[in-house]
Structures are given as structure tokens and as C-alpha cells.
Amino acid sequence: MAFQRGITVKYNVSWLPDLVKYNGKTSFDEYYEAVYTYFKNDFVDSRPIFKGKNVGLQIEPKVNGKEQTFHHITTEGDEPNRKISSSRCERIRWNKAIIESDWVGLKIWTTKYPKNQLRTIIWFEQMDYMVVLREAKGYYVFITAYPIDKEHTKRKLTKLYDAYKKAETALLKSGFDTLSTHGR
Numbered sequence: 001m002a003f004q005r006g007i008t009v010k011y012n013v014s015w016l017p018d019l020v021k022y023n024g025k026t027s028f029d030e031y032y033e034a035v036y037t038y039f040k041n042d043f044v045d046s047r048p049i050f051k052g053k054n055v056g057l058q059i060e061p062k063v064n065g066k067e068q069t070f071h072h073i074t075t076e077g078d079e080p081n082r083k084i085s086s087s088r089c090e091r092i093r094w095n096k097a098i099i100e101s102d103w104v105g106l107k108i109w110t111t112k113y114p115k116n117q118l119r120t121i122i123w124f125e126q127m128d129y130m131v132v133l134r135e136a137k138g139y140y141v142f143i144t145a146y147p148i149d150k151e152h153t154k155r156k157l158t159k160l161y162d163a164y165k166k167a168e169t170a171l172l173k174s175g176f177d178t179l180s181t182h183g184r
């Protein structure tokens with residue numbers, strides 16, 4: 001449930017896959033391999049599509065024989081001391097579903113990162129989850145994804161999204177106000 005403008009709205013997220021929870025009946029290593037199998041199926045053996053373009057991975061440097069993107073989306077902390085995160089692992093199946101979703105409840109915007117990289121943020125605010133893609137020539141690269149579990153991060157994302165929408169609206173208004181079709 002979300003609260004917007006005095007109205008309680010229930011979001012239908014039945015399209016979102018179930019969490020992949022560790023049940024304790026196997027070793028954690030076996031669980032982590034199962035998580036990798038989902039990732040491999042969704043991103044190595046096939047390619048998600050976002051805005052009509054393939055989504056690739058950052059493969060190198062591999063960590064324990066697995067792609068860099070997998071390492072980054074299932075661990076947290078600073079290199080070289082990143083630790084496996086159960087909350088990130090549980091959401092492994094969400095990534096492809098969110099990337100390929102056309103659900104209007106997702107907040108999507110592009111921002112410039114260092115070295116003039118364009119990154120697309122897909123924020124599933126209602127589920128406190130974010131996916132980050134880097135734009136490349138003719139495709140996207142899956143950079144990271146993680147649960148948003150800190151209030152200050154939610155406030156920052158809200159501020160960034162609102163600024164993006166405001167700039168987008170201003171750009172559209174100025175473009176349509178000055179656009180002439182005379183003689184075309």
C-alpha cells in the first residue's frame with residue numbers, strides 16, 4: 001500500500017517474481033549457486049531488453065569465476081571487503097522483471113555520472129528497490145541493483161527524480177513553445 005495525496009492506493013505487483021529465500025536446509029554455498037543460476041539464466045544465457053536495447057553485463061574482473069555484475073548485485077560494502085547480502089540475493093529474480101517491465105509505477109530517469117557516463121535509474125519505490133543501467137553505444141550495461149533501506153537514500157532519490165521530472169517538463173515546454181512547423 002502507498003499513500004499519495006490523501007488516498008491509499010494498493011499496487012498490484014503480481015508480475016514481480018517471488019523472493020529466493022535461503023531456507024537453511026542446504027549449505028549457504030549451495031544457495032548462492034542457486035542464486036547464480038537464476039542470474040545466469042536471466043543475464044548470461046539470455047539478454048533482457050530495456051527501451052528496445054539489449055542489456056549486457058560488466059563481466060571483468062570476474063570474482064570466484066562469476067561475472068562482476070553478479071558479484072556487485074549480491075554483495076555490499078567496499079572493495080575488496082564486500083560481503084554477500086541476503087537481501088540482495090533474495091531479490092535476484094527481480095532484476096530482469098524490473099528491467100523489462102512497462103509498469104507505470106516505476107520511476108525511471110537518466111543522470112550523468114563521472115566520466116560523462118549516462119546512467120538510467122529504475123526505482124521501484126513501492127518495493128524499496130533500485131536497478132542501475134549504464135548507457136553504451138546501442139545497448140545498456142547492468143551496473144547494480146539493491147534494496148533501498150535507508151530513509152535518507154529514499155529522500156535523495158525522491159529529490160533526484162523530482163528534479164529530473166521538473167527539468168524534463170521545462171525542456172518539453174520550451175521546445176514546444178519555440179518549435180515552428182511553418183513551411184514544413
